[in-house]
Amino acid sequence: MWKRKSYFVISLSLLIAFAVWCQMGAFLVHIFFGVNIKANFFKFCFSLFKEDSVYYFVVVTLLSIIISYSILGTLFTIAEQYFLSRRFKQKLFLSKNVDMTKSINETFNRFNNDILVVNAEQPLAFTLGFRRPFIVFSTGLIRLLDFDELEAVVEHEAFHQKNMIRS
Structure with a gap:
């Protein structure tokens, strides 16, 4: 029973993380390439602010920075872990x-x-x-x-x- 619950929790966590990553990616595609993606949570958040206002600009800028930082940080960490594990395996085999x-x-x-x-x-x-x-x-x-x-x-x-x- 506990094993099934564990699989459910990890699956749900991965599904939520995947959904958030997709939303962040869709937002960045919208901002950088102008592609209009209808089902984007971040665009909904921006709709709460009046366009061409200072608040709208601040929120768009801050959110873009946070999302870009998250994506780049994650990609950097994945690459770093990959190279560290390869180096560790090489040392073991030596x-x-x-x-x-x-x-x-x-x-x-x-x-x-x-x-x-x-x-x-x-x-x-x-x-x-x-x-x-x-x-x-x-x-x-x-x-x-x-x-x-x-x-x-x-x-x-x-x-x-x-x-x-x-x-």
């Missing part, structure tokens, strides 16, 4: 322990070779990636745990990996 990666994948019958073991003394275990998630373990974690504990961690991370793919 510290890859080839022998232990192969051994762990064979030991736990991971046919996709989706477990990466990195050289690090800190005990680390996490799942990374959105489209093709993979599991990352540190050599420090592998040395710290016995076989049963490591198997539990593999299963735990495999659960995260499986649920990332379905999402």
